[in-house]
Amino acid sequence: MLSRIAESLFWIGRYVERADDTARIVDAQVQRILEDPWLDEAEACGSLMAVMGTPADRVAGPLNRRVLLDTLAYDPVAPSSIAGSLAAARENARRAREVVSSEMWEVLNTTYYAIPTRVRAASAHRFAGWVRERAAVVTGIADSTMSRDAGYQFLVLGRSLERADMTARLLATTVLEAGPTWQTILHSCGAYEAFLRTYRGGRSGGRSDTQAAEFLLLDRLFPRSVVNALATAERCLEDLDPDAGRVGYADDARRTLAWTRSQLEFRSPAELLEDLPVEMERVQQAVSRVSDAVSRRYFPMGAGVEWVPEAM
Amino acid sequence: MQPGDVRDLVNVFDGYTDKPTAGQAWDEMIAPDGSVRVPARAVHEAVSGMSVDDLRSRSDSLAATFLDRGVTFDLAGEERPFPIDVVPRVLAAHEWATVEAGVRQRVRVLERFLADVYGPMRAVADGVVPRHVITSSSHFHREAAGIDPANGVRVHVSGIDLVRDAAGRFCVLEDNVRVPSGVSYVLENRRAMTQALPDLFASMRVRPVSDYPERLLAALQMAAPAGVDDPTVVVLTPGVYNSAYFEHALLARSMGVELVEGRDLVCSGNRVRMLTTEGERRVDVVYRRVDDDFLDPVQFRSDSMLGCAGLLNAARAGSVTIANAVGNGVADDKLVYTYMPDLTRYYLGEDPVLANVDTWRCEEPDHLAEVLDRLDELVVKPVDGSGGKGIVIGPQASAPQLDALRERLRADPRGWIAQPVVALSTVPTLVGEELAPRHVDLRPFAVHDGEDVWVLPGGLTRVALQESTLVVNSSQGGGSKDTWVLSDRAERDTTELGRVGGTTELEIVRSSPPDAGPAGEGSNRQQEQQQQQRRAAGTPSSGRPSC
Numbered sequence: 001m002l003s004r005i006a007e008s009l010f011w012i013g014r015y016v017e018r019a020d021d022t023a024r025i026v027d028a029q030v031q032r033i034l035e036d037p038w039l040d041e042a043e044a045c046g047s048l049m050a051v052m053g054t055p056a057d058r059v060a061g062p063l064n065r066r067v068l069l070d071t072l073a074y075d076p077v078a079p080s081s082i083a084g085s086l087a088a089a090r091e092n093a094r095r096a097r098e099v100v101s102s103e104m105w106e107v108l109n110t111t112y113y114a115i116p117t118r119v120r121a122a123s124a125h126r127f128a129g130w131v132r133e134r135a136a137v138v139t140g141i142a143d144s145t146m147s148r149d150a151g152y153q154f155l156v157l158g159r160s161l162e163r164a165d166m167t168a169r170l171l172a173t174t175v176l177e178a179g180p181t182w183q184t185i186l187h188s189c190g191a192y193e194a195f196l197r198t199y200r201g202g203r204s205g206g207r208s209d210t211q212a213a214e215f216l217l218l219d220r221l222f223p224r225s226v227v228n229a230l231a232t233a234e235r236c237l238e239d240l241d242p243d244a245g246r247v248g249y250a251d252d253a254r255r256t257l258a259w260t261r262s263q264l265e266f267r268s269p270a271e272l273l274e275d276l277p278v279e280m281e282r283v284q285q286a287v288s289r290v291s292d293a294v295s296r297r298y299f300p301m302g303a304g305v306e307w308v309p310e311a312m
Numbered sequence: 313m314q315p316g317d318v319r320d321l322v323n324v325f326d327g328y329t330d331k332p333t334a335g336q337a338w339d340e341m342i343a344p345d346g347s348v349r350v351p352a353r354a355v356h357e358a359v360s361g362m363s364v365d366d367l368r369s370r371s372d373s374l375a376a377t378f379l380d381r382g383v384t385f386d387l388a389g390e391e392r393p394f395p396i397d398v399v400p401r402v403l404a405a406h407e408w409a410t411v412e413a414g415v416r417q418r419v420r421v422l423e424r425f426l427a428d429v430y431g432p433m434r435a436v437a438d439g440v441v442p443r444h445v446i447t448s449s450s451h452f453h454r455e456a457a458g459i460d461p462a463n464g465v466r467v468h469v470s471g472i473d474l475v476r477d478a479a480g481r482f483c484v485l486e487d488n489v490r491v492p493s494g495v496s497y498v499l500e501n502r503r504a505m506t507q508a509l510p511d512l513f514a515s516m517r518v519r520p521v522s523d524y525p526e527r528l529l530a531a532l533q534m535a536a537p538a539g540v541d542d543p544t545v546v547v548l549t550p551g552v553y554n555s556a557y558f559e560h561a562l563l564a565r566s567m568g569v570e571l572v573e574g575r576d577l578v579c580s581g582n583r584v585r586m587l588t589t590e591g592e593r594r595v596d597v598v599y600r601r602v603d604d605d606f607l608d609p610v611q612f613r614s615d616s617m618l619g620c621a622g623l624l625n626a627a628r629a630g631s632v633t634i635a636n637a638v639g640n641g642v643a644d645d646k647l648v649y650t651y652m653p654d655l656t657r658y659y660l661g662e663d664p665v666l667a668n669v670d671t672w673r674c675e676e677p678d679h680l681a682e683v684l685d686r687l688d689e690l691v692v693k694p695v696d697g698s699g700g701k702g703i704v705i706g707p708q709a710s711a712p713q714l715d716a717l718r719e720r721l722r723a724d725p726r727g728w729i730a731q732p733v734v735a736l737s738t739v740p741t742l743v744g745e746e747l748a749p750r751h752v753d754l755r756p757f758a759v760h761d762g763e764d765v766w767v768l769p770g771g772l773t774r775v776a777l778q779e780s781t782l783v784v785n786s787s788q789g790g791g792s793k794d795t796w797v798l799s800d801r802a803e804r805d806t807t808e809l810g811r812v813g814g815t816t817e818l819e820i821v822r823s824s825p826p827d828a829g830p831a832g833e834g835s836n837r838q839q840e841q842q843q844q845q846r847r848a849a850g851t852p853s854s855g856r857p858s859c
Contacts, residue, residue, distance in 0.1 A: 011829035018826060034506040037517035037799055053825035065514075079828040088829060123373075125507045169823055183522070196568020284823060291827050 001099070006154045007299040008096035012108070012138075013158025014291075015089035019082045020135035021166035022052070026072050026082070027128035028188035030065055032180055041065065048072075048180075051173045054080050065124075073127065074119050082131055083115050089138075101145045107137050150240055157236035157294065161287050164229035167216055168283040171226070171276055174213060182212035189216060189224045198222075213276065214269050226283060230261040233290070240298075253293035260286040323360055324367060324747050328740065331748050331779075337735040338480040339749055340401060351404035351798060358512040359399055364745050370508045371398040371742055377504045383497070385555060395791030396501055397741045398508060401752060401773045405800035408769065411482055411756060414666030415472050416765040419758050421652065422489055422643045424659040426466045429642055430457045440658045441651050448726055449648065450696045451490070451641020453604060455611045459628045459638065462537045463762035466637035468599070469528065471495075471755045471772075474666065476737035483667045483734070484652070485753065487644040489636060491601050494772040495524060495757050496559035499566075501794040502770075518796040519769035524757070525566035527768075528599075531761035532567075535633045536596045543596035545569045546586060548577070550602050550618045560601050574602070579622030582629040597633045598623070604638050646695040646729045647673060669734055674725040683730040684721065687714050690730040692721070707733060739793065741775055751776045752793065770795035 029048050033041055042063040046056040049063075054071055056063050075081035079088055090112040093100050111134045118127055139159075146152045170185055186192040195215050199208075219225040223232075237254045238244075249255050260283060264272065272279050329346060341352040348356045359367070378384065378393035385394055403411070428435050429446055436443045446452055471492030473485045502521050506513050529545065536543030549560035551573050564571035576586050577595065585592035600607060606616040608624040626632045642648060650671045656664045672679040672690075683690060687706050694702040704717050721728050738749035756771035773793040 007830060014827070014829060031506065034510050034514050035502070035518075035520050035522065037519065041514070051823050053823045065510075080826050092829060123507055123510070165826070172823065193565055193568065196566070199568070281823065288824070288827055 001150050003299045005096045005099050006150065007295070008092040009099070009151050009154040010158040010294065010299075011092045012089050012096075012100075013155040013160075014162040015079075015085040015092065016108075016135050016138050017159045017162035018080075018166065019085040019089070019131055021163065021170075022072055022080070022082050022085065023128040023131035023135075024188040024190065025052070025166070025170055026069065027125055028184045029180055030068070030124055031187075032184045033065060036181075047173060051169050052080060053169075054078070069124050073124065076115070082127075083119065086111055086115060086131070086134075099151055101141070103145055104138065104141050107134065107141060153236040153239050154298075157233055157240075160229045160233035160236065161291055163224060164226050164233065165284050165287040167224055167226050167229065168280040168287075171213060171216055172280040174209070174276060182209045185216065186212055191216060191222060191224055194222055210269075210273055213273055217272065218264060218269060227261060227264055230257055230264075233257055234261065237294075251293070251297065253290045253297065256286055256290050256293065324362065324364055325356075325360055325740070326746075328747055328749065336478070337749070337751065338476055338478055338737040340476070340737050340739045340752075342740070351407070352402045354516050355400060355402055355512065355796075358509070359740070359747070367398055367742055368745075374398060374504050374508050377507060378500065381500065382558060383500045384558070394497060395777065396497075396504065397750075397775055397791055397793045399740050399742060399747065400505060400509070400794045400796045401739045402796045402798065403770075405798050407482075408797045410665065411474065411754075412767045412769075414474075414482065414484075414664070415470075415756050415758050415767050417656065417660065417662065417665050418472050418484065418487065418652070419467055419470055419760055419765045421656045421659055422467050422470065422487060423465065423760065425648075425655055426489075426637070426640060426643050427464070428659075430459070430639060435655065435658060438658070440654050441648070445647055445651070446642060449642045449645040451604065451639065451645060453612075453639040453642075455624060456637065456639030459624075460630070461535065461637055462630070462633050463535050465531075465535055465635075465760050465762045466640055467643075467758075467760055468531055468535060468635040468637075469495075470636075470758045470760070472758065474754045474756065475669070475734050476752075476754075477669075478735045480737065481667070482754075483669050484649075485669055485734070486646060486649060487652075488755075489640045489644050491603065491636065492755070492757065493556045493559055493601070494755055494774075495768070496556075496562045497792050498757070498768065498770060498772050498795070499524060499562070501792060505794040516796065517799040519799050521768055521770050524759075524768050525563060527759050527761075527766055528563065529567040529569070531759045531766075532597045532599055532633075532635055534761045534763075535635055537630050537633055540596050544594060545597040545599060546572045546577075546595050548572055548574070548598050548600040548602055548620075550574075550606070554601075556601065563599075574616075574618045574620050577620040577623070579620055579626055582622070582626045582631050584620065584623060584626050584632045595632060597635060599635050604641060607634075607638065641696070646671075646693055646697075647675070647726070650729065669731050672730040674721055674728040674730060679730075680721065680725050684718055687718065687730075689733065691733055692717060692728055692730045694727055695729055696727070705733065736776075739773075739775065741777070741793075743777070743779075748779070750779075754795065769797040 025048070029044065033039055033044050045063045045065065045068040049056045049068060049071060052072055056067075061067070071078070071081065073082045076083045076087060078084045086108075090108040093105050093108045097105055118130055122130065142152065142155055146155070167189060170188060173180055174182070174185065180188070183192065186195050195212060198215060198219070199211050215222065215225065217226050220228060220231070222228060234254065234257050237251065237257065241251060244251075244254075249258070264279075264283075325342075329342060341349055341356055343349055362370075374396050375393045378396065379391075383394050384391040425435065429452070433443070433446075435441050436446065467489045469492060471488040471494065473488065474482045475485045476482055498521055532545045533543050536545075545567070546569055547560055547564040547567075549557060549571055551557065554560070561571055570576075570586065572586055577598075578585050578587065578592065584595045584598065586595050602618050605612045606618040608619050608621060609616045610621045611624045612619075623632070623634065624638060627634045627638070649668065650673055653664045653668055656662060672683050674680045674683055683692070688709070690706045692704045692706065697703070704713065706714070709717070736751035736753060739752050740747040741750035743750070752773050752775045754771055754773050757768045759766045759768070773795045774790050775793050777791050
């Protein structure tokens with residue numbers, strides 16, 4: 001398949017997942033700001049924006065929910081906002097229309113066109129719900145209409161890398177004074193009920209906050225945990241290049257992924273949780289490196305060829 | 313809204329104090345002189361600033377939220393969203409402090425009373441309560457005698473119904489210590505209200521309710537039989553057709569435990585197990601939402617399909633805890649209720665924090681005579697009823713109804729009590745196109761874990777949506793309101809809303825911005841567009857590419 005197409009699919013995966021996760025995170029944090037009477041709104045908004053990579057320094061005037069939503073949800077161009085991610089996903093689909101199924105294209109396209117109406121009409125909570133729903137439709141259509149060829153692997157690869165990145169960002173917020181509670185975090189990953197069932201209420205033996213962090217970081221079965229997302233990404237790379245030879249891995253992306261996952265899986269949870277923000281920063285950097293490595297190997301067109309007319 | 317629309321200029325509170333109910337009862341927002349009571353000021357100000365249309369649309373969005381989340385009840389075979397009013401009820405910190413202290417005291421007395429009734433019967437020996445009052449209660453179960461709960465708790469969950477009289481005092485109307493329901497509406501109301509009135513909510517310090525499931529689970533785990541570590545808790549529901557099934561599912565889900573029906577449980581060798589794909593698994597604590605009568609066909613109704621045969625013997629053998637305990641109904645019998653002030657003094661040596669509503673015991677001949685004489689001005693209730701069933705409100709009953717009631721009272725005086733009509737307090741409620749006073753009650757929920765009685769800050773406020781109606785049950789046209797308990801502390805109460813970590817202070821976590829894909833870069837776009845324009849200029853027929 002064409003590199004350009006593969007790249008588009010990879011980024012559709014990443015952007016749709018980013019919109020989905022950002023919607024979950026913002027929704028949960030806004031609900032928390034509303035429900036917790038002792039929380040300082042400006043601080044809570046600022047810390048979340050910093051973690052999402054859009055520091056609040058650039059914002060003029062006081063920080064509040066409105067600013068948070070404008071930056072992380074409604075900004076139509078920034079690649080870190082929900083609306084911006086959905087627009088970018090649709091833009092990528094437009095470039096790959098010949099391989100993206102028309103059903104998938106239509107979902108992305110109608111979503112894109114519905115954004116302004118949704119932003120105007122609904123509350124933030126409803127907007128976030130709608131985004132989650134659209135993301136689920138994209139995932140469902142990909143699941144049921146795309147052949148399990150390289151294109152599908154690139155889509156899932158993008159999605160899984162983004163998911164690992166987003167869950168890592170979220171976990172980094174846990175040490176903040178005005179950061180979300182463990183319930184908020186679990187809610188934002190859609191993991192609250194799964195967690196409760198796994199740890200039976202989170203109280204039996206051990207502190208619930210540690211257990212929640214452990215669950216979102218290390219659980220092998222929950223699809224939004226960092227370890228699960230990294231492992232899924234690894235499997236995609238393996239499917240893309242099944243013939244790894246007999247010794248080691250030549251592929252940078254695979255090496256980085258496996259190394260990062262092993263670092264998480266084979267160190268003691270206590271050690272990891274001790275300095276969670278630093279560990280999570282490492283995960284984010286690793287995801288960036290993997291993304292670059294995938295681009296270098298599979299989408300080499302990035303380095304444009306420049307023709308220099310020879311001087312006569 | 314168009315400028316100049318006349319409805320814009322109309323304050324939603326206009327005419328509020330002229331309503332027929334106003335003045336007779338304690339209004340929780342507007343004092344008789346027309347001033348606004350202090351705790352309700354912020355809400356009053358916010359609501360006055362809204363137009364009726366605005367209120368109505370927020371109210372509709374509340375209903376839509378409930379329908380989406382399945383917070384419904386069946387009305388003639390149709391699923392309706394449980395009515396929730398858009399104006400919250402506000403309780404000040406000091407008002408709540410009284411309620412909380414009163415409820416905690418009440419629960420402690422009820423616990424002591426139940427332990428006594430199913431044990432030494434000291435209160436009877438000491439002449440505080442006549443023996444026949446206990447033994448004649450239809451919810452007194454001899455089968456429950458001799459079951460010693462593991463940590464001494466029988467009333468794991470209780471809902472004490474309170475009303476506010478014309479002087480604004482809270483009084484206890486009845487105790488519910490069997491399977492009190494309604495807490496799911498407290499949780500869902502709060503969730504929906506924060507979405508409907510976000511700015512108002514954020515501007516006030518309202519104590520959160522969301523940790524109820526966690527508290528409940530902790531209490532249930534602490535009630536597990538001795539020697540069990542990591543106990544398995546289940547919620548036992550009568551099934552999907554029960555009107556409170558939504559609540560059972562919500563509690564099981566938010567506690568992360570299994571929701572079981574009777575047929576999922578087996579009992580053999582005095583051990584209760586549930587049937588799972590991994591074989592039978594031991595159950596240690598059953599939080600049952602099935603009535604005593606249906607709980608165990610061996611002991612109670614033998615035709616019950618909802619319970620688990622042998623459960624009660626297993627509890628007696630101490631291998632499983634039933635919560636709430638079997639036989640609790642004797643404590644919320646309305647005749648026993650009349651002895652509660654005496655029992656409080658007897659067991660705790662304290663005066664009751666919350667008073668009872670004056671009550672006539674129909675089984676005492678002089679009381680009965682007075683009741684029969686003044687029947688048209690009293691409220692008469694069956695002692696073992698719940699949910700507003702069988703209640704006759706004298707002033708609203710017809711003469712034949714009262715005559716029939718007289719016959720029944722004479723035939724079964726033990727079965728009835730009578731109370732004066734309490735003018736329940738009122739709260740502004742959106743009715744049609746205006747706000748009007750509507751009567752409310754309050755059901756705070758208390759969780760007893762053996763060491764402490766925790767009262768959920770708020771509780772369920774039920775509101776009678778019909779004008780002048782005093783019956784607030786949802787089956788009889790009642791709705792609910794979110795109950796906001798204000799906190800007077802500027803500091804966080806560490807026991808509320810547990811936090812992750814909390815070790816590092818004010819550390820700035822700063823992440824790099826997310827990676828951007830190729831669509832974000834505009835370098836090629838320009839060229840592509842130029843090419844297009846050139847082509848478009850050459851061949852006018854080719855328009856914009858369709859997208």
